[in-house]
Amino acid sequence: MSTYVYGITRTPAPPLPDGLTGVGDPPRPVRVLERDGLVALVSDAPDDLKPKRRELLAHQQVLAQASAERPVLPMRFGSVSQDDATVGAVLAERAGHFRERLDALEGKVEYNIKASHDQEAVLHLVMADNPELRAMSEANRAAGGGTYEQKLQLGEKVAQAVQAREGEDAALLRRALEPLAAEISEGPDSMGWLANLSVLVDREGADGLLAAIEELGTSAPQLDLKVNGPLPPYSFVEKSDAAADATASAGAARAGG
Amino acid sequence: MTVATAQQQGGGTGNLYDVLELVLDRGLVIDAFVRVSLVGIEILKIDVRVVVASVDTYLKFAEACNRLDLESGRNKSPGLPDVVGQVTESGSRGKTKGALSGAAQTVSDVFQQARDESQDSGSRRRTTTRRKEERE
Structure with missing residues (x-):
């Protein structure tokens, strides 16, 4: 058996x-x-x-x-x-x-945080940031939606802007979590989230983490945030790369000296 | 903005779906143990960007812009169509219908399908319980 x-x-x-x-x-x-x-x-x-x-x-x-x-x-x-x-x-x-x-x-637990964009909110945001996009969109609308070409042009530029925003917001989330995390680990990049991060925190530090996430959700209204935890430390069962690198370079230094 | 928190404490199921990839893709692996075949579920590992560069996506974005109330977008501070409150399962699902999350939706669908298939056609897949023979 x-x-x-x-x-x-x-x-x-x-x-x-x-x-x-x-x-x-x-x-x-x-x-x-x-x-x-x-x-x-x-x-x-x-x-x-x-x-x-x-x-x-x-x-x-x-x-x-x-x-x-x-x-x-x-x-x-x-x-x-x-x-x-x-x-x-x-x-x-x-x-x-x-x-x-x-x-x-x-004394530590894992929390997993996934972020995605609220579509309407992020579109508002990129439009507000970008007069050219706004002008194109208004011209298209004035023309009853615009030609196929015009739609493609606008859509491509909007997609680029939203994609750039995904990167910025992923970094924003990471910066918000980093000070509170003993370790941080990128989750498998598979489900279409703009960010999927797992953080290792002290059990007692969990409230602070949740408060920080709540605060981020308020200050960055384009973000939809999903928090799961406390979880067993799935993402931290092995030494982090940083810790492993430190060990490896210490070993290399010893070998070199 | 929505922040949904699922507490997993005390054996509650929470929202397992949201951490499925951790159960499948993280955790301790010991080479003396064999792992159950994940055929049919490895579709999870496909790297899907949220915004897919495709004509389809561009057209969806253009249409979404066309519907967008730009006046409110400009006069109010950006991103204010603020959805605050309890996030229900159906609520969050409803929000994933846009062009933005089309890819995510597709992956969930495929995943769902893979899951269903793995239930239906399990007899074709074998659970490997033998120890790896190459182990010395």
Whole structure:
């Protein structure tokens, strides 16, 4: 029987609600495997596990329960071990690494912030900033919408202006979040957001973060902001590039000297 | 402006859809474990810009400008068609219908489709539970 792994934390095992279940249909009971002061949250792995919404939700819920009060290193969805013994062996082999990451993430949670433009608001904004666009638009409107060529010309210029604005607003969001974040990570660029950022913050710092986002939403009305959190630190389970670079360059300096 | 905050604490489902890519694309990967095949869901990784440079987009923008009330845009401070208040699921979906978010909408649709397909035709996909053989 192969073993599905949700996440890794320390002993003592986090209190889990009675009957907590994870992936599979019927959902498999969640259990813990302990080894060398570390705990893996696991369940039996269903044979036909697929990335369905229900399974993703189960994965996320187990991690949300387990990480309510302490850091848990979340596994990426769909991590399956040959058996329980292999999970134990992995915990033992990499105990030092896991402990280091758990120390680094102690007391911290991830928030994910996605920004998009409110179309009408951003169009107003680029029009207000750009007399040429305004003139073209008014001329088109006066001509009953304009010719196909004229529409294309206007549309292309507007698209460019909006695109430029996306870049500016992505930077604006990053600047607003940076002072409050222990770390910041670009989310996968896949869903058509102008910015998708994950920040690592102290649990206690979350209110300040939410207040700053609220404030940004007010001062930049063209932005639609979606905030999700607190989340297990999906985006921060490995050392950030900056931290890794620092380690690498320290190593290089040592090697050079 | 809209700010929507979904609290995930205490095992609440929150809005999983919004963090799906983190569950799928982030998190710890250990080479001793095999990962479930994500065939049918990798469409998520396609890099889609919000503003797609295409004739279609240009025409949509031109039309949106044509409908835009420029007077209010100039006389009020920019961007004031301010939508404040509770963001409901349907509210935010309604707002993604413009030219701007057309691409995002398309991706969601494709994703939805991929998801449906993965439910329908699961028998064609195999969950790999064998340990990687190349591991020494």
